[in-house]
Amino acid sequence: MKYLRMTALAGAALVALASGDALAQKVLRVVPHADLKVLDGYQTTATITAMHMGAVLDTLFSWDENTVSQPQMVERYTLSDDKLTYTMTLRPGLKFHDGTAVTSKDVVASLNRLVKREVLGRSIEPFLASIDRVDDRTFTIKLKEPFGLLLYALGGSSNLAGIYREKEALVDPNTPITEPIGSGPFVFNKAEWVPGSKVVYDKFKDYVPRSEKNSGFAGGKVVKLDRVEYRVIPDPATVFAALNAGEVDFLDQTAIDLVKTVENNPDVVVGTIWPTEGFGLLRMNHLHPPFNNLKARQAIALMIDQKEYMAAGIGPQKYWRECFSLWICGTAYGTEAGSEQFRKQNLEKAKQLMIESGYKGEKVLLMGAADIQFLNAFTMVTAENLKKIGVNVELVIQDWGSIVTRRSKKEPPAQGGWNIFHTGSGTASQANPMSSNISTTNCDAAWFGWPCDGEIEKIRQQFIRETDPAKQKQLAETLHKRLWEENIPVLPNGQYQQPFLWRKNVTGILKTNTVVYWNIEKN
Numbered sequence: 001m002k003y004l005r006m007t008a009l010a011g012a013a014l015v016a017l018a019s020g021d022a023l024a025q026k027v028l029r030v031v032p033h034a035d036l037k038v039l040d041g042y043q044t045t046a047t048i049t050a051m052h053m054g055a056v057l058d059t060l061f062s063w064d065e066n067t068v069s070q071p072q073m074v075e076r077y078t079l080s081d082d083k084l085t086y087t088m089t090l091r092p093g094l095k096f097h098d099g100t101a102v103t104s105k106d107v108v109a110s111l112n113r114l115v116k117r118e119v120l121g122r123s124i125e126p127f128l129a130s131i132d133r134v135d136d137r138t139f140t141i142k143l144k145e146p147f148g149l150l151l152y153a154l155g156g157s158s159n160l161a162g163i164y165r166e167k168e169a170l171v172d173p174n175t176p177i178t179e180p181i182g183s184g185p186f187v188f189n190k191a192e193w194v195p196g197s198k199v200v201y202d203k204f205k206d207y208v209p210r211s212e213k214n215s216g217f218a219g220g221k222v223v224k225l226d227r228v229e230y231r232v233i234p235d236p237a238t239v240f241a242a243l244n245a246g247e248v249d250f251l252d253q254t255a256i257d258l259v260k261t262v263e264n265n266p267d268v269v270v271g272t273i274w275p276t277e278g279f280g281l282l283r284m285n286h287l288h289p290p291f292n293n294l295k296a297r298q299a300i301a302l303m304i305d306q307k308e309y310m311a312a313g314i315g316p317q318k319y320w321r322e323c324f325s326l327w328i329c330g331t332a333y334g335t336e337a338g339s340e341q342f343r344k345q346n347l348e349k350a351k352q353l354m355i356e357s358g359y360k361g362e363k364v365l366l367m368g369a370a371d372i373q374f375l376n377a378f379t380m381v382t383a384e385n386l387k388k389i390g391v392n393v394e395l396v397i398q399d400w401g402s403i404v405t406r407r408s409k410k411e412p413p414a415q416g417g418w419n420i421f422h423t424g425s426g427t428a429s430q431a432n433p434m435s436s437n438i439s440t441t442n443c444d445a446a447w448f449g450w451p452c453d454g455e456i457e458k459i460r461q462q463f464i465r466e467t468d469p470a471k472q473k474q475l476a477e478t479l480h481k482r483l484w485e486e487n488i489p490v491l492p493n494g495q496y497q498q499p500f501l502w503r504k505n506v507t508g509i510l511k512t513n514t515v516v517y518w519n520i521e522k523n
Helices: 002-015 047-056 104-114 119-127 150-154 236-244 256-261 294-303 306-313 347-356 373-388 400-406 454-465 469-487
Strands: 027-031 061-063 069-071 074-079 085-090 128-133 138-143 186-188 198-203 227-231 268-272 278-284 363-369 392-398 420-425 490-496 499-503
Touching: 027 236, 047 186, 047 198, 061 150, 069 074, 069 150, 104 119, 104 128, 104 138, 119 128, 119 150, 236 256, 256 373, 256 499, 278 294, 278 306, 278 373, 294 347, 294 373, 294 469, 306 373, 306 490, 347 373, 363 373, 363 400, 373 392, 373 420, 392 400, 454 469
Parallel strands: 027 227, 363 392, 363 420
Antiparallel strands: 061 069, 074 085, 085 138, 128 138, 186 198, 198 227, 268 499, 278 420, 278 490
């Protein structure tokens, strides 16, 4: 009876979204992990926005399964003998969703916006002399000094380096783009967008894929669906009932503790998509007390027991492990150097450090996401542990979309800002000190929380400029050690492999750290 009740609830949640198109053979019905609220990836690092960017925009280069950049919109390129000038030519026939041709003017404007905002773009800026149009299909990138990681930066995951029309690309990088017209394999159906309920992507019929085999985000983006529909259903039990009943096709980053409810359904696949493991993390605001003080941040580090977080938020131990690397254990730069003194929970010492930081019982605003199960569980663990170390917690529970909006505010907590929140990441970009946004400490330009440490940024720039892999690895160790000992920009809660679920008649799902919908078939 309980299962029948949940199925009925699922049907009720979906009936308002049903249409003739929705019942078509080539419609993939997806329950996303969060609601889409922000369309411009330069304004947020929310994964749901990254997925949107990946569907709608195309990039000059894209990372393959080994995070090596491969040409995407670029047909061919050359590098001058002095390694200072890249000359690139676009593939013929590229079109935007409004039918206009993609030209080098669009590329120049898009790249100039990129280098002023996004973490990989900002890595390019110190090396950049100019980006210039040669003709409609050809442009140059001129450098002040050789930069061997330029193509890596241009291939950044999640299509954050995507190409907009010139008119959108000329919008100030700090102002959100609201007209999501790109040249990618899917068209955002803005007319059917119902925030909090429904998002639709239609196949872009004029998209011409590359001929190469798929590999990560690279290769031929062949769309075999007519339409992808996001159906936002906040209640996890309802979501799983809908999957069991065949009312939805694919669950994105769903609640792990409910996987057992569908494991025995022969029509449901429990699989993995992320090539790189994800990790939970806790972010503190470095602008305002108490976490503008290093001792208070050290106190929070000593408050954490990763096993406690993983058991509460992820569940079965087969899905998780402890990890104190800011760049993902098991990857090339997955060092844990500097974290040694923080690997064991010590609540008494944490309490003493809070006192030494000058904390006197002021409210600490902790944001929690009600609609993402593991983040909600992490938040509750943190709330209890903060109380144990003498912190006066103000717990604000809201939907993830509201947190994404609020975390960008630099005002004090009492004026709409915040002190601390949990998030998670499953993106391959976090596995490299150059592309990791959570470990940058470039003050106002840093990721939400705005840690500030000029010495760390100097070491990071050395890492970016270094061409010897062995020396790069040494610099990564030095950088990681200082991050833990002198700054603590973020605290890992443990590392996990996120299961994804889909109906058995759905095939062709690619191994990427941000879900993509090309190559997928529904039979």
